[in-house]
Amino acid sequence: MSRHITVSGVDLEIEEKGQGRPLLFLHPGEGLRPDHPWLDLLARYHRVIAPHHPGFGGSALPDWFGTVDDLAYLYLDLAAALQLQGAVLAGACFGGWVAAEIAVRNTQRFAALLLSAPLGIKVGGVLDRDITDMHAISRAEFMRLAWADPAKGEIDYTQLPETELAAIARGREALCVFGWKPYMHNPRLKHWLHRIGIPAHLLWGEQDGIVSLAYGEAWKAAIPGATFETIPDAGHYPHWEQPEAFARGLRAFTDRL
């Protein structure tokens, strides 16, 4: 069920479901899509708390708000407001970048960090494109790169109500506000990942065409003690494309805590 909560003056829409160890889930640049099966699967073992990022869904994007730093502090304040303890901090794609920015700042309320194909770090040289320029390819090409089976991710926008379309358009703009330049990364973040002192696990779709397995290995190398797991028949969004395998990977990781 979604509800609204005001944190640091920002009106946030959050989805909340299930019982168990709290799991703060930060969604990809494509949005939250709480109606997909992933949320129910994770809610079997967790109290899942999934905010819509400011500008996405029903969450407001105040004029003063506009960086990934802002998101990191906002979600630290959200975790405090909800009095989370020993929570799993999880993020996918753009949300993985935000989760890492949170984890380098403060892990007091978190027991573990799960990153699913995170964006956010710079690995290669100036001429290397670590992250596919999703805004320089057609929608069809994006779907081919982001999904092992693009048909699974297709959305018929012509059938959606206008309120939902407006939310999608607002979310797309918000993603640009947060991540346009430098493109979907923070050039300094890699140098702070050593600060992450909680267990960290990386999940990666084997057919991810947005960020490569080699990019995932660079994340693994930069976070002390991080583990790395790939998911077959999945692209950039394993929690949507292979929700059962994603839930199993998460469960195996949290069982070790």
Place this chain on the structure above:
Amino acid sequence: MRTWYFSEMAYHPAWDKGLARGSLRVNFPNENVDPREAGTLLNRYLDEFALCDEAGLDIMVNEHHSTATCMTVSVPMALAVIARETKKARLLTLGNPIANRPDPVRVAEEMAWLDCLSGGRLEMGLVKGAPYEISPANSNPGRLMRRYWEAHDLILKALSTHTGPFSWEGEFFQYRAVNIWPRPIQQPTPPVWMTGMSMDTGRLAAEKGHVVGTLLSGGLAKPMYDAYRKRARELGWEAGPDRMAYAAIVGVGTTREEGLRRADSIADYVRTAPVVAEPFTNPPGYNSIGANVAMLKAGPRAHRMVTDRNGVPIDHRTATVHQFMDTDTVFAGTPDDVFAQLQAFNTRMGGVGHLLFFGQGGHLSHQDAKANITLFGKEVAPRLRELGAPTEAEAAE
């Protein structure tokens, strides 16, 4: 109605290859341009601009980037050449894409410099820029208009402040000592223009009192002009035709056939220029939420068309010169024909004070371009100058 000649300074020799690739902009590699040929064309186009001074026309320059459709990469650079080659023509930038410029103070400096160089002949268009300009500039399409307005305010303050330096600590731009040298001749600033296609832009331009122009979109122009006039009245002033500008292709000839032939050749630009790879046509944030909802609802295969005066959709990529005339994209024929068409247009629009005369698309020969400018300047422009607000303007809502 004043007339401002302009040309995109296109690199048309590469158009066929660009059309075959489905994009003439952004991702069309520059191996497709022969730099010597580019230089020859630039000199030819600049000669065509220079001719306007003798022909009694004013001059407008625009800029685009990473494209075979327009080689003007810098409005001030082109106008610097033209300012030296002309004596009387007023010189309009339409414009400076200020939401894509990292350094608005530099824009103010360039504009002041041009105003000095030209003896106070500058008119200064500050524009949002086309969607496919976002990528070459790598400017953030999110919050684009907020950045636009901050740059706009800073440029006007830099041009009009004489007791600086002043500091600026804004959301997008920060300076500690703004104090441009030289300052412009025209005070407080050279006349300011904007471009747009929406009623919102019309209202905003009215609040600033700027001239508002629109390009090749007859159906959209009237509601924008009406919104401008209505907002001005709400604010206690009457917006005359001098606040409204319209860009159209014009082909004029000693015979109707010659005028139509010239217009048809220039119109190849309009048939070509919209061809750009999909992701660059609508970066998120560039268009309003409402416009994006409409596009998502229409589906990915919908091609945006303009409509003619009877509401019939026209595809710019394949339109005939007569179809373009039905959308007010083209005015063509003998001098009498063109004057009559523009007079009727002026009445339909409720008074338009500035015609932006698109007189060279690329394919038009140098001889034809010169003849088009000369004939227009001699036979049409003087009569347009007498054309004020229509006596029976259509009632504005």
